[in-house]
Amino acid sequence: MQSMTTKKHESLNFYNYLCQKIGSEEVVKVRRLALVINDIGQKTNRITSGSKGEGLDLKGSDIDVMTIDCNIEVIESEKDFNIKHQRLSFVINTEDTQPCFTQLYLVTHHHNLILNFVDPLGLLNLLEMKHLRYVLSSEQYKQWCISHHFSSNLPFKLHGPCISSKDGQYDFASCLKCETWICQAKPWISRPRTAWPSPELISKITSCGVLFVPIGCKGSINENIEWRISFSVAEKILIFSFSHTQLLCYAMLKILLKELVDRNEDLKGLLCSYYIKTLMFWISEETDPYLWRPDNIIPCFMACLKRLLYCVRYSILSHYFIPENNFFLLRFNTNNKEKLITILTSCYRQGIDCFAFSETLQDYRIQSNGSTESLVSRNSRLLQQMIPTFCTVRLMLRADRVLGLLFTFLHSSRTGLSRVLFALLISEASLAVADTHLYPNVLGNKHYYFKYMHCLSHLTIGLDIDALSGLLKLASFLYVHKNYEVSLTIIKYILQKCTDKKIYRSFIYQDKYFNPIQKHVPNLMKKENLKTIMKSLIIHSFKFERDSFIIPQELQLDVSGRSNYFHSLPFTHFLNFLCYYHLHDISSYAQSLQQLEHVQHRLLSCILDVPYPEALNTVICCGIARQLIGDPFIARQYFEVAAGLDEYNRTSAASRLFNLI
Incomplete structure (x- = not known):
């Protein structure tokens, strides 16, 4: 005994x-909820899976992002074909394949229409002829995905059916879907088992259908035209049903x-x-x-x-x-x-x-020593484990998601935790909306006034995202509209909030340990909810959307055709410099520039081995400031440093350097 x-x-x-x-049950729940909410309301039908999608954040864990191609449907029998869907339809054929693989034959009905089929995406070019029928090539489809969805200057590698980021943190796979549970897997529904999965869970899984990813059976003579049958959705549901011990x-x-x-x-x-x-x-x-x-x-x-x-x-x-x-x-x-x-x-x-x-x-x-996690350390531990997931979600947010998030928030959010996460992501999406609308700067124009107020309302909603990001975008918006004094008032407030108690989290580097002060402060707020803690303590690096209309004109080149990331503190000093520069306050802008360069030196010294966008953009800001005050020699030095560290030419450094010639 x-x-x-x-x-x-x-x-x-x-x-x-x-x-x-x-991760505790609560931490795992937060991780899962953050990524599930991120999938909601996407422009594309997307499923986040992989270890992080399952709620784990182990060393080397990646995020698998599966996007369902809505231009193609897969059916099990030609009897299931529905011409009203107006998509290319393919039927499963497993006669010449190993278990878990199939070939996808074009539905016969399409053969009579193929010459007249409107094909702006070039999908018909992915077909090959086999046994007098068209079959969809998995290899050509994967190459098509690369050419249509990935920028040529972004480093990636192929990993099975996935296109992986160079650092291995993300696997992207475009897949096809069959809405019904296929015959090969039907014995799974009724085979003998104990009590798991339950009949309700089985019913939920089979209603989700199956996916097909573009990779064939290794060594098969038909490998390039075979597709692997994927049960990723079913597997995610099963993992979510595990007890925490499992x-x-x-x-x-x-x-x-x-x-x-x-x-x-x-x-x-x-x-x-x-x-x-x-x-x-x-x-x-x-x-x-x-x-x-x-x-x-x-x-x-x-x-x-x-x-x-x-x-x-x-x-x-x-x-x-x-x-x-x-x-x-x-x-x-x-x-x-x-x-x-x-x-x-x-x-x-x-x-x-x-x-x-x-x-x-x-x-x-x-x-261990028999100890359990103390109540006092709960908030600190929750923040430390949850914030990397939230940062990952923010990377994938789109400006067109506010309504989708808001609808689900109002109709499906049943727990306090989910409501907090929805609110945070709605705030982030609202900032993106404000960033991507054109506001013509024509004074006295009613249309301009409406747009101005529309943007201001979204920026106000975005203030809840963290301690600084929303305030910084608001200050930048006011600067763009030449409200320099009001912008400076906000900047002064921001600088007062930049203390050692704040927890800075980079989009790229998410393994920073908290300093003693950062560990202690959440303990003092143990009765506060997650949203209050995030707004009070967390400072994220933040993003300006592509061709942003609320970024300072001096940085327009840095968002031309792409989004870009900035470190909050140096950007605040840079914005401070710009306001004083346009107000012709020489002593104040000189002091702001000195503070900017001090922060730049400290930031760059930490990341020389692996430079990241926020640091390089800080160097560029220093160069721009020096150029504005008529010091091209030092400006050139800054641009040269940034260009030398910019391995993939993703910043404006090289272009600005060229323009100085």
Whole structure:
């Protein structure tokens, strides 16, 4: 009896430790909600998946963004064809493909219309002829997506069916959708299981249909015209249904894979996160849900690890929805299989002590000591783990999303947490709206006055996004309209708010540790809600939209044809300089320039190894200021520094340098 109590106590300690290291239920909920809300009301039908979409933010976690192509539909039978949809329709054909893959044949009806089909996007060029029928090429479709959706000056790489950012943080995939649950996966609906997933969950999943991503079966003679059947939507729903204990076990297996197995070069990539997810689905389906409890997390994890070891030893891991596809068939050779078994066996014998050799969980024995997360540290910990997700969401916001967000907020937001996140994102989207409307500066014009007030109303809504971003855009808007004195009043207030208590978060670098003051202040606000804390403490770098009409005229070149990011503090000093410059207050603009250059030097010294847009734009602002006061020599030096660090020529530095000649 004592032994069982001791084991439960150790499991609870470990569970609480994992909640602090990987994320509590509340933190996971915030991460998920932020990304789900971000998908709502998008111009395109988009699904955010990947580890972060599932609520995990482990080292190396990426964001998978799947965009459903609304120009093409996939049907299972030509009997399902509906000419009213006015889209190119393709029918599934799995006769010559491996399980989980298909070819997509153009619906016969289209053959009579293909010469007259209005095709402004050039989709007909992606067709190939096979067996006297047109088939959609997955390889050509992927190349088409690159040419239509990615700027030529943005670095990317191909990763399976995805187009990945160079830093590996984002995977983008354009996919096709079949609205019905396909025949190959129908046995999954009624196969024997314990209690998970529930009939309600199964019904919800099957109503979502399936997706098709542009990649064929490796080694197939028809690889370039095959498409992989994707159950990403179903898998996301299943992960969301996990208890927190299940999710933590899933996270531990991912950590074990990335930090213990993959450190062996000859094993790296042999197993992948998708295999871990599949394994968790099978175990969850066969297990009593009652067992997934915090006081039983260690036995649960050990059972998962034992199952993984079994699957590797016998080379069997079936696809969860289409079991005919065995992921481990011919996956291993004799050498790597034995080495993998040895490592997994060693981990199993060590139990959770195997994580002493991992980067993420190595301090368990030191940090746990039976302690639980204190109430006092809750806000600080929540901010530290939640803000990177919120920053990621802000990167993907669009100006045309206000109505979509507002509609869902009014009709579907049922919890206080979701209402807070909706409000924050509506504020951010409102700032983008104000940034993308033309306001002709013609005094005395009623139309101008209406537009002016329309912009001002959106900027007012945007004040709630954080401590400074909304205020800065408002000050910039007033500067553009030559209300220099009012702009200076706001700038003075902004500079008073820029203290060490504020928590600055960059869009690009999201792993900054809080300083002691930043850790302490949220504790003093433990009774405040998330929105109040964000508005009081957080300073984001902020974005001006492409061809912005509220950015200072001196920076128009920097948003010509693209959006751009600025660090809040140096931008405030630059705006301060511009206002005093136009008011011909020499001593004040000289002091503002001195402060700007001081901040620039401090900022640039921190990021010389990996420069990012906010820092480079700060250098450019210094150059512009020097140019305005008639000091072209120092201005040139600033532009040369920025141009030298601008690897992909994404700033105005080179252009400004050329214009100084």
